[in-house]
Amino acid sequence: MTMEYGMGVTAGIVCAVIFLAITTAVKRGVYGQKACEYDERQTIARGKAYKIGMFTICGCNALFGLLHLMGIGIMDAYTAMLTSMIIGIGAFAVTAIRHDAYQALHGNMRRWYILGTILFLANLFPSAGVLLSGEMYRDGKLHATFLSLLLAILWGILMITQFLHDRALQREEEA
Amino acid sequence: MKNLRLKAARAAKDLSQQALADAVGVSRQTINAIEKGDYNPTIRLCIAICKELDCTLDQLFWEE
Numbered sequence: 001m002t003m004e005y006g007m008g009v010t011a012g013i014v015c016a017v018i019f020l021a022i023t024t025a026v027k028r029g030v031y032g033q034k035a036c037e038y039d040e041r042q043t044i045a046r047g048k049a050y051k052i053g054m055f056t057i058c059g060c061n062a063l064f065g066l067l068h069l070m071g072i073g074i075m076d077a078y079t080a081m082l083t084s085m086i087i088g089i090g091a092f093a094v095t096a097i098r099h100d101a102y103q104a105l106h107g108n109m110r111r112w113y114i115l116g117t118i119l120f121l122a123n124l125f126p127s128a129g130v131l132l133s134g135e136m137y138r139d140g141k142l143h144a145t146f147l148s149l150l151l152a153i154l155w156g157i158l159m160i161t162q163f164l165h166d167r168a169l170q171r172e173e174e175a
Numbered sequence: 176m177k178n179l180r181l182k183a184a185r186a187a188k189d190l191s192q193q194a195l196a197d198a199v200g201v202s203r204q205t206i207n208a209i210e211k212g213d214y215n216p217t218i219r220l221c222i223a224i225c226k227e228l229d230c231t232l233d234q235l236f237w238e239e
Contacts, residue, residue: 039200039201039205039220040201040205040216040217040219041201041204041205041208041214041216042202042205100202100204100205105200105201105202172207
């Protein structure tokens with residue numbers, strides 16, 4: 001990992017923390033303590049989703065470790081670890097969405113879709129550039145720059161899952 | 176097992192699932208799940224629903 005890359009990762013984490021702090025403060029200001037409130041059924045469903053997410057992370061890590069031991073290097077260790085975490089988060093989110101437990105009681109769907117679209121595009125464009133320039137592969141293995149593409153795919157999957165779920169609920173209401 | 180008594184009591188009060196959900200502080204899907212028999216609510220939520228619909232626990236949730 002180069003010095004510039006390390007600094008870039010650190011700056012990214014700092015920006016994410018600042019962004020989260022601001023959005024949480026704004027949400028608290030608007031909704032008070034109810035900003036992230038879930039009802040009892042949602043809390044139980046989220047617990048199950050956390051469990052699925054955790055086992056997915058463990059399973060992916062074990063798979064990547066096994067492939068590494070067999071000499072089949074798909075990606076470097078750092079990328080493999082973060083890929084497992086992103087897949088685990090995706091498993092949690094998709095499970096929670098399917099059980100109506102991802103969005104909080106006072107969640108604003110429109111804002112979530114806007115944020116999701118921004119994050120999807122913000123990850124897709126840089127990763128498309130890296131993919132076209134061939135920098136995603138280094139020494140025949142996927143490099144950490146692959147994570148942007150993975151995050152774009154994750155956000156795409158989450159928004160599609162949420163959209164299809166909302167459509168199904170709407171049909172159920174109309175029936 | 177479907178909870179048709181809850182559905183009937185809600186309809187008698189002319190409340191939608193969303194209105195009842197808002198009144199007791201849960202999501203509409205939770206009320207829907209209770210009515211469909213997919214979710215077994217806690218006693219706390221049962222009491223909140225009963226108070227909102229002016230019914231007793233026996234009337235809405237007791238199974239013969």
